[in-house]
Amino acid sequence: MPITLENVGIAVRDLEATIAFFTDLGLTVLGRDTVSGEWADTAVGLDGNHARIAVLQTPDGRGQLELFEYIHPDAIETEPARPNDIGMHRVAFSVDDIDESLAIAAKHGCHPLRGVADYEGVYKLTYLRGPSGILVMFAQDLRKS
Known part of the structure; x- marks a missing residue:
C-alpha cells in the first residue's frame, strides 16, 4: 500500500x-x-x-x-517538549544558510537552545524554540556550499 x-x-x-x-x-x-x-x-x-x-x-x-x-475547547498549555521527550517534538528544515535562517528566527525572539553544531564538516545543525514552544531544527548541508 x-x-x-x-x-x-x-x-x-x-x-x-x-x-x-x-x-x-x-x-x-x-x-x-x-x-x-x-x-x-x-x-x-x-x-x-x-x-x-x-x-x-x-x-x-x-x-x-x-x-x-x-x-x-480551550487549548491546554503544557511544558514545551524537550529533545529527549518521547513522542513527536520537532519539525526540521534543510536551509541554504543557517546563519541567515537564525537571523530571521531571532527577529521573532527565537534563538538556538545551545548554539550551532558542526557534524564532521558535513552539516551545521541547531535546535531552537519557535512560537508556542515548537522545537525547530535547521540543518545546512555544507557539501552544497
Whole structure:
C-alpha cells in the first residue's frame, strides 16, 4: 500500500505570530479556514471542536505544516517538549544558510537552545524554540556550499 506524508499538524497559541515566523523563513500560506461541526468533532476526536487553521508549504512544494489555534475547547498549555521527550517534538528544515535562517528566527525572539553544531564538516545543525514552544531544527548541508 503506498503512503505519503500529508502534513505535520501543530496546535499553536497565536496563529498569526506562528504564520509570520514560518513565512519569514520562506514557507507560503496555501490556505486558511475556520473548522467546526460534527465532521471536525469526529475527525479530531474532540466534542465542540472549533479552530482557526492555516496550511503552509515549503518552497520546494513537498512539505506542509497545518497550524491550529483552538477556539473550543480551550487549548491546554503544557511544558514545551524537550529533545529527549518521547513522542513527536520537532519539525526540521534543510536551509541554504543557517546563519541567515537564525537571523530571521531571532527577529521573532527565537534563538538556538545551545548554539550551532558542526557534524564532521558535513552539516551545521541547531535546535531552537519557535512560537508556542515548537522545537525547530535547521540543518545546512555544507557539501552544497
